[in-house]
Amino acid sequence: MxxxxxxxxxxxxxxxxxxxxxxxxxxxxxxxxxxxxxxxxxxxGLTGRSLALLPQQVLHIVRVWSRQATVSYGGHLSVARSPRPAVGLVxxxxxxxxxxxxxxxxxxxxxxxxxxxxxxxxxxxxxxxxxxxxxxxxxxxxxxxxxxxxxxxxxxxxxxxxxxxRIGAVEAEVADPGGAWGTALRGDFDVVPGGYGWVFPKGDTLSIGVASWRSGVGGSQLRASLSRYIDLLGMGDREVLTLRGHPIxxxxxxxxxxxxxxxxxxxxxxxxxxxxxxxxxxxxxxxxxxxxxxxxxxxxxxxxxxxxxxxxxxxxxxxxxxxxxxxxxxxxxxxxAPGPWIGVARVHASVGDLAWRWATAAGRLPGGEGFGPAESSW
Ligand SMILES: Cc1cc2nc3c(=O)[nH]c(=O)nc-3n(C[C@H](O)[C@H](O)[C@H](O)COP(=O)(O)OP(=O)(O)OC[C@H]3O[C@@H](n4cnc5c(N)ncnc54)[C@H](O)[C@@H]3O)c2cc1C
Incomplete structure (x- = not known):
């Protein structure tokens, strides 16, 4: 051999x-x-689940530590926050x-x-x-x-x-000169049928994508949804550095x-x-x-x-x-039907808080520092 x-x-x-x-x-x-x-x-996006299994050297290449996520549906915005870094972006x-x-x-x-x-x-x-x-x-x-x-x-x-x-996903890397967007994550649950759109900041670029869990939503529909989403975010005039479809x-x-x-x-x-x-x-x-x-x-x-x-x-x-x-x-x-679920989370903060804790998987960084929601708010 x-x-x-x-x-x-x-x-x-x-x-x-x-x-x-x-x-x-x-x-x-x-x-x-x-x-x-x-x-x-x-x-x-690296959650506590990933960080717990990655070698410590990865911490040095994290571009952005995010403590906040904005979730939107039907024109309503909800914000989840953590006093500690909750997601690392590489x-x-x-x-x-x-x-x-x-x-x-x-x-x-x-x-x-x-x-x-x-x-x-x-x-x-x-x-x-x-x-x-x-x-x-x-x-x-x-x-x-x-x-x-x-x-x-x-x-x-x-x-x-x-x-x-596999489900379909399309993502664009969009220029964000000077990191103007900041460090917040964003998830929009009404921009693509049966899925969601996201913005993940990386410093001077943003990963903006859409994915759909619905069968029959193909590449061209996802690309059209992504293009509308980028417009909706007010970034239609930004330089798109890369645009790729990739199944998950x-x-x-x-x-x-x-x-x-x-x-x-x-x-x-x-x-x-x-x-x-x-x-x-x-x-x-x-x-x-x-x-x-x-x-x-x-x-x-x-x-x-x-x-x-x-x-x-x-x-x-x-x-x-x-x-x-x-x-x-x-x-x-x-x-x-994401609407009722997000509606319940909006009314009952404990439900939104639970979802945020689950999504980020609070824990310890490889160096031992606390990571993710300690006293989060929704
Ligand atoms: C748009 C999008 C956004 C995502 N965002 C996130 C996120 O924020 N956080 C998260 O946790 N996950 C995210 N995921 C999922 C994540 O990207 C994958 O789960 C992860 O990359 C899987 O890692 P892997 O090592 O199994 O495969 P990959 O990372 O896909 O690596 C496979 C490697 O195999 C190589 N390869 C393929 N064929 C051959 C061959 N014949 N010979 C030799 N080499 C070959 C490829 O070039 C590639 O380097 C996202 C996925 C997509 C599509």
Whole structure:
């Protein structure tokens, strides 16, 4: 074998897993189709869930710490505030390059500009085609995101099952000279059918996006909604630096058997791990990497046969999918008619406060400092 493990995709899931494996002495190669740093359409919002699992170095590249979110529906604005930072905002290009670098410093071999184009089982491992060359590895990890190659026949070629449903999202990076917008987050629940629009500040740019949970709301409708939304925010004349559509794999419905095989497993978006209520995915990409690492290490140390990676899928089922099932049910009810829910939160501050606490996941920063609502108000 050339490597013990090949991790395909250097997003937060892949780079974190590569770092954890390399730190334990596993021979790991991290294959990324793009040169790094690379752009990724993403609000870059880090909640307490993400920050608890990220290395401390990430704190130095947070562009904006936000303590406030404005939620709007039907012309009414509600504001949630926290005395402590509640969401950290990063540029994904910077964060993902940093995480890949930390994986390299731990001993992983990073191959940027190296798209995996084919995979098949060979003996007790996998043969991958990477830029015209073949790599033989014991285990392959699909960390290639929601549109990656393991979503299709390549997934079945290494024994992985069909993947999660996805919702549509479109995001623009809009210039905000001098950071005039400030640090508040914004969510508008009436700018796109069955979804929401957001503004996430990054200092001198704003990530402005829309996503819809409703089937049949396609790319052109989302783009039109985004354009109207940007106008509504009074930013129609701003320079749009990037505009990208990208699906979000809202989790909760993937069969555990689809997550692993005798020689492969899925992590992050490739495993359908975005939160069904708001589409937060970085935290679950990180969590899946943390759950996968010990299982892969154990499988490499003692050959446990074709079910060696099953404990990973079981752990994901217990720790993530259970919560996602509840969030899925809430999400269906909420996006069918957000008005009454937001109305209740407006009248009963405790409900709005609960939603804000849940969304930001108060906790401790990696350095130990308190993070998120301590005495929040809604
Ligand atoms: C518009 C939008 C806004 C979002 N905002 C937020 C937010 O604010 N907060 C949050 O927590 N989540 C957010 N998400 C979700 C979040 O972006 C994802 O859940 C997260 O990026 C998943 O990480 P990942 O490592 O699994 O995959 P990705 O970050 O998608 O990384 C996958 C990597 O695999 C590489 N790759 C793909 N195919 C191949 C191949 N064949 N060979 C080699 N490499 C390959 C890709 O180039 C990429 O670098 C948002 C998503 C969207 C679409």
């Amino acid at each position: 050339d490597w013990d493990v090949a991790v395909v995709g250097a997003g937060p899931a892949g780079s974190t897993l590569a770092r954890l494996l390399a730190s334990a002495g596993v021979r790991v190669v991290l294959l990324e189709r793009c040169p790094l740093p690379r752009y990724k359409a993403c609000g870059g 540029l994904r290009s910077e964060m993902d390059a940093l995480l890949a670098d930390l994986a390299v410093r731990a001993g992983a071999v990073l191959m940027p500009d190296s798209a995996v184009t084919a995979a098949c089982r060979e003996g007790d491992g996998v043969r991958l085609a990477v830029g015209g060359k073949a790599l033989r590895v014991r285990y392959v990890v699909a960390a290639d995101g929601s549109t990656g190659v393991f979503q299709g026949p390549m997934g079945s070629a290494v024994g992985l099952g069909p993947c999660a449903p 794999p809202v989790g909760g419905r993937l069969k555990l058997r689809a997550l692993y095989s005798a020689c492969a497993l899925r992590v992050g978006d490739a495993a359908g791990l975005a939160d069904p209520l708001f589409g937060e995915g970085i935290a679950y990409a990180l969590e899946s990497a943390h759950l996968a690492a010990p299982v892969l290490i154990a499988a490499l140390h003692a050959d446990r046969g074709s079910e060696a990676l099953r404990p990973y899928a079981q752990a994901l089922g217990r720790q993530v999918y259970r919560t996602f099932r509840v969030a899925s049910a809430l999400s269906r009810a909420f996006y069918r």
